[in-house]
Amino acid sequence: MSYLSRLYTSSDNEKELDSYMHEHELELLMATDDKTSSLLSAIALGYSFDKISPNDTSMLEAKGFIKKVEDEYILLERGKRIVSDYPLFGEYQKTRKYPLSFFPILIASTISKELSSRATHWTRYFASDFFTNIFPSRDKEELSRAAITSVRALLDLGVLRDNLGRMTIRKDSSLSFMSLREEDKLSWILYPNFTDIEREKAAKAINLLFRLRGIKEDEIDIYLSRIEAITGFRIDNLNPFYDFNVLYREDGIINATEIDYTPAEDGILSSDFTLSYSGYTDSPLYLLCQPEKADVTVLWTLTRKSLKSAFSLGYKPAEIKEILNSISREALPDTLDARIDGWYESFSSLTAERGVILTSDSRNAKMLDSLPLLKIHILSHPSENIFIMNPSTEEEWRRVLQFSGFDMLGETKGWEMHRPEREPEFVKYAVPAPLKAKREVPFSKNLRKMLLASSGNKLRRMLVESGFIFTEDAKEFVETVEGLYYQEKLRTINESIIENDNLYIETAKGTITIDKPLSIEKNEDCLTLITDSRSYNVDKIWKVGRLPGYIKSLD
């Protein structure tokens, strides 16, 4: 008898069981069968109660999931937990597998094909056989709709972006997105304009949608109402869920697919540059390979072009080989090993970097060369009179020059440099999150529109435009994301003190001020920011930002 079974059968082990459940929640859930969860779900929702046999109720009682109170069964804490994490609607039956490789393949297709960011171009690609043939068992039209919806949302969320007319990817944001559970990914894709709370509800509802089994088409509304009762979110339109293969119809019966996170253990890398496996992997293969096929087995190919994308995202050959080795049960073939090195050599033999050419006469050149604050902005100093400056910090090095007496420096000549849009907040702070960890999210264009519409204040509008303000919520406590936000906040305050900049300060209560920061002092229990006019508890500051010198006030 297993440890868990012993605990279940003994009523003296309440505390031990609770503690065990707490520590081993996942194992417990895995040990719960579909029948148990189906019965508990029915009891929780008050449906089909009369259909539960006395044997079943005894079994549930013995396991400590339910208790009889005045002729009615109620769920105990551990029963509720099962229902909340593992409900099942309908009768259990064998179902198809959910295509976990959909999002990785979508992202890989977008970047390895170097698709044009013109919507007419990429939508045509995702509607074509080139893409749909990758998933031979899927309905082409549904698949194509799912892909187009996803790419639109991923562009909006900042995971994909337009770079000089081509679709490229943000590595950090894609890693963060891919670390989400499937229901979270779908809720971001299908409901990008929701608030965090709404989206969380939607994700829960999608999770429950995955638990539908053998439902007659004309009874689906009943089940959607149950899902709404549990999550507070009503799914009205099921079509996208057919497109994404969460649900499928067969002979008038609706089933959900099953998400199977069983890790791939049979990965094989061959000397013809293909990698195949069955099962699930969270390796970022989508950033390294070109997808070939997703069926019982998922098949990728390493190509010169896919590796070029990977190198552009900052992957080095050693990292790539490590990722490949981690999924393959066979050693990396020599050809592939050497080829990756060779391609990297070709890749790194020619690089392109944007710069602003700063020229001066010989006397000034010597002075510029001696300015310590300027050094970090110089990308290259090819000759005595020529400096190639970092274009992304132009405002900063211009300020340094101004303070150093070079106040006659005119406008930069030539075509306006392509400026990448400001990184969404979620990219800056996101770290590869464990599945259930709290996560920041990408900034949505539509949300930005809403924020702009609701703000009459010029400064606030400017900050919304720049991506600095990305939510209407002013929270009571300052949020920290793995500690990074807090550090970022302190870094910004310290930089503005050093650079003598004005500081945008938004408190947890939602008040906004502009102030000149003077110092940060450490007290017994908190850090205090001293400004020209008052002091602030740093923990209570929701947002800060260094402002350009010409912004003096809120008007």
Place this chain on the structure above:
Amino acid sequence: MENNRPLTIQSDRTMLLDVHSPYAKECREDIIAFADLIKSPEHIHTYSLSNISLWNAISSGISAEDILNRLKKWSRFDIDQKILYFIEDQARRFGDFVLEEFDEKNLILKVRRKIFFLQLEADRNLKQYLQPNDGESFLVDRMHRGTLKIALIKLGFPVEDRIKLSKGTPIKINKQDSFNSRDYQDEAVSSLMGKGELGTGFGTIVLPCGSGKTIVGILSMLRLKTRTLILCPNVASVHQWIREIKSKTDITDDMIGEYSGERKEIKPITVCTYQVLTWRPGKDEDYPHFSIFRDGGWGLIIYDEVHMLPAPVFRITAELQAIHRIGLTATLVREDGREDEVFSLVGPKRYDTPWAELAERGFIAKAYCHEIRIPLPEEDEVKYALASKREKFRIASCNKNKIAIAEKLIENHSDDQILIIGQYLEQLDEFKKHFGYEIITGTTSNKKRDELYSAFREKRIKVLIVSKVANFAIDLPDASVAIQVSGTFGSRQEEAQRLGRILRPKARDSHFYSVITEYTEEEDFATNRQKFLSEQGYNYSIEKRFV
């Protein structure tokens, strides 16, 4: 066996065979009859189910039920319903169209359902081949038998061809006592000939270079004992075939003839070149030598290096559906994408075996492939930068530093017989000037070629420079090193054929060097060239050399 089942069947009808499974061999033997081998790298071999592969299997007597049982026996996962349906559906279709004897001039095509009859009658492209007979059948001119079958297959209609192959004029041919064939060569012949039943006696055999494809041809001749026409890509191969036939059988000089630019002999066994057959006096005139096909009383035609079959021979082959036919090749990769036509006209792939398997058993040499990268000489850099794409490839290919690398490689392989293979004649001339080795190109006379081949075989010369004329069927049993200094852009088939020059089994391992110029167009093309061999499980080591 539950967890060791070696086969994964995908919805797109590809099947992945895990070759490390203890049941891999057994499974392969079961599926090869109805699936085509697509690629065979070192760990996973890919097979494909197609309507043609299924129809061929069914026509040779395997039932749909048998196919399904074999798949269920070996499949690791549940098989998609679509696959099961596909197999049953294709099996049902077989027999909808039956071709039978009618009279001396015509055959009769019987159609099982009225709707098909109407469909064929209304098809504009088919009108020229079909003469409506009685509302359920058509008469078909014997000459159009092959062409019609291809046209119907393209429409998704398999034809059950119930016309027996002609036996041809019998000849006396027996094997020499000293000649013993290998098991895979016997298997190849058996899978093609079957037991002589309908639906057998024609097809394509795919075997690696150096593994004895000629022997498969000879075994077929021994089995059928009929007048045989053998078509080859060049005169060197013609001579090779004649030599092999004479050494393995009791055929005497008066029984075997050469039909080439040099000689025009028609004998019970005639070996000729594609070139002489497709010669014609003017662009719009007939091919005068085609009469050889019709008037020879042949019972067997062998197409050597069938992937090189020229277009006019495609056409005439369509008329020869009543004769036993064998296509032999190592690489059925046609850069023009006409592989399907080869299968349709000559016959389906009946036998294919992974190269690595034969290397492991010692039937072909173990070969190591190396890609050697060298820089472009400084003085060529500007010229390269300004050149057109095609010209860039030529400049990179003819990198003069390749001579120094070849010199070093020749020095390292002092005990080997070495071939230097290239594409550009001026480059090969440079090599000849530098080293003083003999060279064979398209303009070298056949007599001179034979002399040089003999000298090379007898090790009187150690290094031979060859242009693309040596890509096919030259018999160089002792070459163990090939240095490829340039090639035809990204041709996968050429790379495989060139490797094939050193695959004949021998006491030592073989080495294939491909010398390329780094950071140039040649690098990309080299990667593409290596694709076929990579899919056969060959690994290229990449070495950088400084000159």
